[in-house]
Amino acid sequence: MTASSAGTIRCVGAVVHDSNGRLLLVRRANEPGRGLWSLPGGRVEPGETDAVALAREVHEETGLSVAVGELVGWVTRPAARGVYAIYDYRCQVTSGDLRPGDDASDAAWVSGAIFDTLNRDNMVTERLAQTLAEWDCLPRP
Numbered sequence: 692m693t694a695s696s697a698g699t700i701r702c703v704g705a706v707v708h709d710s711n712g713r714l715l716l717v718r719r720a721n722e723p724g725r726g727l728w729s730l731p732g733g734r735v736e737p738g739e740t741d742a743v744a745l746a747r748e749v750h751e752e753t754g755l756s757v758a759v760g761e762l763v764g765w766v767t768r769p770a771a772r773g774v775y776a777i778y779d780y781r782c783q784v785t786s787g788d789l790r791p792g793d794d795a796s797d798a799a800w801v802s803g804a805i806f807d808t809l810n811r812d813n814m815v816t817e818r819l820a821q822t823l824a825e826w827d828c829l830p831r832p
Contacts, residue, residue: 698773703745704732705782706763706823707755712831713802714823715784716809717752717795719816723768723775728801728809729816730779733794741778749782751793757782764826766818779826803832 707715716728731752735744742759749757760781768775791798801809806829810820823829 700770700773700775701735701741702733702775702777703735703741703748704730704777704779705745705749705757705759706730706779706826706828707749707757707782707784708828708830709784709800711800711802713800714806714828714830715753715755715789716799716801716806716815717791718797720791720794720796723770724816726796726814727816728814729819731795731798732777732779741780745780745782750787752791752795753787753798754790754792755787756785758785763828764822766822768817781828801830803830806830 715731717731718728719725731749732745733748735741745759746757749755760783763779763781765776765778789798809815
């Protein structure tokens with residue numbers, strides 16, 4: 692799978708859990724969603740596969756290297772010029788130290804209780820909790 696078609700902006704996201712069941716989230720430094728917590732990821736650049744784009748984006752945003760696994764699901768979100776088509780993949784950390792970078796103002800491993808608090812306080816991107824619940828990808832308690 693490669694980059695965008697007219698009006699559709701192809702993006703990728705990483706669903707990464709650690710050995711304790713915590714979910715990797717980043718706080719967006721830029722629009723869309725500035726200040727909100729979300730999965731790490733971003734746009735697929737021309738000539739990139741989803742896996743290459745996702746590994747690049749996760750590393751840029753978190754300092755972590757990941758192995759990209761299976762497609763978990765996909766969503767669409769409105770964009771200023773079209774629509775974001777976001778394909779989310781299960782990933783496994785292979786190396787690195789967690790630190791925010793690039794388009795992220797923060798990065799964290801989030802437990803179920805913390806995720807619930809962020810969601811209740813409207814601090815996660817729109818429909819993230821609902822989508823992750825549908826995919827059985829929420830952080831564990």
